[in-house]
Amino acid sequence: MPRTILISYIERDSLIHKLNPLTKLTALICVIILAFILGPVNNLILFALILPLSYISKLTWDVFKPIRYLLIIFAILFSIQGLFYPFRLTPLYTIPFTNIIIWKEGIIYAAEISARLLVMMVYGFLFVLTTHPGDLVNALRKLKMPYKVGYIVLSTLHVIPSIQMQVETIIDAQKSRGLDVSGNIIKRLRAYVPLLGPLFIGSVQQAVERTMALEARAFSADCEKTSFRQTVFRKRDRNIIIATVIISVTVGVLSWIY
Amino acid sequence: MITIKNLNFKYSGTNNYALRNINLEIKEGELAVIIGSIGSGKSTLAKCINGLIPHFVNGIMSGEVEVAGIKTADIDISDISKIVGMVLENPLTQLTGYGTTVEEEIAFGLENLGLIREEMKNRINSVLKLLDIEKIRYKDPFDISGGQQQRVVLASVLAMKPKILVLDDPTSQLDPSGAEEVFEELKKLKGKQTIILITQKMNIIRELASRVIVMSKGKIVKIGKPIEVLLDYKLLKRNNIEVPAETELLYKMNYNKKIMEMLKV
Numbered sequence: 459m460p461r462t463i464l465i466s467y468i469e470r471d472s473l474i475h476k477l478n479p480l481t482k483l484t485a486l487i488c489v490i491i492l493a494f495i496l497g498p499v500n501n502l503i504l505f506a507l508i509l510p511l512s513y514i515s516k517l518t519w520d521v522f523k524p525i526r527y528l529l530i531i532f533a534i535l536f537s538i539q540g541l542f543y544p545f546r547l548t549p550l551y552t553i554p555f556t557n558i559i560i561w562k563e564g565i566i567y568a569a570e571i572s573a574r575l576l577v578m579m580v581y582g583f584l585f586v587l588t589t590h591p592g593d594l595v596n597a598l599r600k601l602k603m604p605y606k607v608g609y610i611v612l613s614t615l616h617v618i619p620s621i622q623m624q625v626e627t628i629i630d631a632q633k634s635r636g637l638d639v640s641g642n643i644i645k646r647l648r649a650y651v652p653l654l655g656p657l658f659i660g661s662v663q664q665a666v667e668r669t670m671a672l673e674a675r676a677f678s679a680d681c682e683k684t685s686f687r688q689t690v691f692r693k694r695d696r697n698i699i700i701a702t703v704i705i706s707v708t709v710g711v712l713s714w715i716y
Numbered sequence: 717m718i719t720i721k722n723l724n725f726k727y728s729g730t731n732n733y734a735l736r737n738i739n740l741e742i743k744e745g746e747l748a749v750i751i752g753s754i755g756s757g758k759s760t761l762a763k764c765i766n767g768l769i770p771h772f773v774n775g776i777m778s779g780e781v782e783v784a785g786i787k788t789a790d791i792d793i794s795d796i797s798k799i800v801g802m803v804l805e806n807p808l809t810q811l812t813g814y815g816t817t818v819e820e821e822i823a824f825g826l827e828n829l830g831l832i833r834e835e836m837k838n839r840i841n842s843v844l845k846l847l848d849i850e851k852i853r854y855k856d857p858f859d860i861s862g863g864q865q866q867r868v869v870l871a872s873v874l875a876m877k878p879k880i881l882v883l884d885d886p887t888s889q890l891d892p893s894g895a896e897e898v899f900e901e902l903k904k905l906k907g908k909q910t911i912i913l914i915t916q917k918m919n920i921i922r923e924l925a926s927r928v929i930v931m932s933k934g935k936i937v938k939i940g941k942p943i944e945v946l947l948d949y950k951l952l953k954r955n956n957i958e959v960p961a962e963t964e965l966l967y968k969m970n971y972n973k974k975i976m977e978m979l980k981v
């Protein structure tokens with residue numbers, strides 16, 4: 459069973475894997491802030507910079523896999539904003555034989571948001587692919603993260619695969635009771651409605667069970683926690699953090715001025 | 717090891733008591749098996765022993781539960797987790813996803829106890845050896861069979877060295893061979909550890925249990941030796957519990973009464 463689609467650490471022997479999770483987290487936060495400050499063109503440059511990074515981490519194409527989930531969102535964004543953007547002024551294109559107008563401002567706005575999402579998605583994914591989940595939790599612990607936040611981080615680590623599994627089990631069960639999931643899209647969607655009940659009840663049930671299981675492993679014990687995996691904070695971690703912060707602030711300020 | 721006195725419990729939002737006047741004494745080293753039909757209160761009783769009731773689950777509780785001489789109501793749930801280890805049905809909800817290897821998964825509970833690394837290593841080595849799962853030490857816990865996953869959960873709990881182990885139907889989500897694996901482990905632990913096992917699988921009771929507790933509608937209706945309970949056709953039938961084929965046969969041949977009388981002497 460796959461760990462999850464979204465959160466799936468891939469073990470590789472690379473410089474980026476070896477960095478302290480806090481270093482990577484700092485860099486990720488810088489990138490996310492930059493993504494909000496920069497315009498679409500600069501964001502695309504930022505997006506392109508993922509290439510050397512993913513090359514160094516020996517992952518290359520894995521980083522781009524989640525983009526396919528974004529494509530639907532982009533399609534919706536561009537069509538809705540292109541047609542109905544509230545501050546529309548300049549018509550860009552009129553669809554022939556109709557009076558449907560696509561507005562320039564809407565398209566620009568959609569492009570801005572899309573570029574931002576794109577940047578956050580790939581960098582976030584690079585972080586997750588190169589950071590061992592246990593190291594991540596430990597790093598957050600060192601930052602004195604309250605254990606409730608820890609529950610949330612830990613649960614997301616496997617909520618998604620278990621939902622996937624459940625959906626499959628439920629579909630199989632319903633199919634064996636004669637549920638028809640073939641036919642046109644509306645028919646199919648309608649066929650899936652009866653799945654939602656068991657899925658929801660199942661998820662709540664599992665969330666309760668998961669919390670109980672974490673309790674049983676002394677997750678909320680308030681003694682000083684230790685860690686089995688050893689993460690080190692090297693000089694290069696410090697240097698990278700300083701460099702990232704300086705570069706980000708400079709870039710941020712510059713793009714704000716111009 | 718476990719003393720329960722006049723225990724009653726009602727889940728909030730329900731009208732009926734899920735546990736009614738439970739009195740129970742479990743000695744050190746016992747392997748007590750709890751059986752009973754669906755909804756008879758087995759899991760609720762387990763939750764009372766591991767402190768989820770009253771610390772985690774809302775409801776009305778009266779009476780007393782003592783584990784290793786300490787009243788569960790008096791201490792924090794995280795302290796109870798050091799005394800009572802718990803294994804539930806579904807291995808997937810019990811694997812924390814925190815580690816990418818079996819060894820790291822086991823380490824999770826030990827980190828929470830604040831053990832030093834050397835001690836963690838020692839404990840991991842010994843549980844892996846005890847349960848004979850050294851082969852999968854570096855495997856991804858999400859990438860092994862259900863039976864192996866449940867053994868990893870068991871190992872994770874055992875590594876925390878609980879005085880009492882509570883297993884709530886640990887094989888119901890496993891295929892027969894996975895269930896067999898888990899029961900084999902329990903046989904190894906029998907006598908070394910106080911164990912409470914809730915199960916639907918009647919065929920393993922005779923071999924495994926030192927005592928059998930029969931529950932029905934929130935009450936304990938019988939506590940006895942495995943053979944006493946297994947041969948009591950009427951008791952099992954009356955409480956909607958699956959009757960083993962042998963018992964049915966003996967009953968129909970009118971033999972079980974004689975055997976029971978022989979046992980009592």
Ligand SMILES: Nc1ncnc2c1ncn2[C@@H]1O[C@H](COP(=O)(O)OP(=O)(O)OP(=O)(O)O)[C@@H](O)[C@H]1O
Nearest residue numbers: 727728730734752753754755756757758759760761
């Ligand atoms: N969280 C809850 N809230 C309300 N009622 C509950 C809750 N959990 C269990 N119950 C009820 O309490 C009673 C005892 O349930 P319990 O889960 O202890 O039974 P069980 O013997 O473990 O059954 P099973 O064999 O299905 O596991 C049942 O009537 C059940 O509906």
Ligand SMILES: [Mg+2]
Nearest residue numbers: 758759760885
């Ligand atoms: Mg139960």
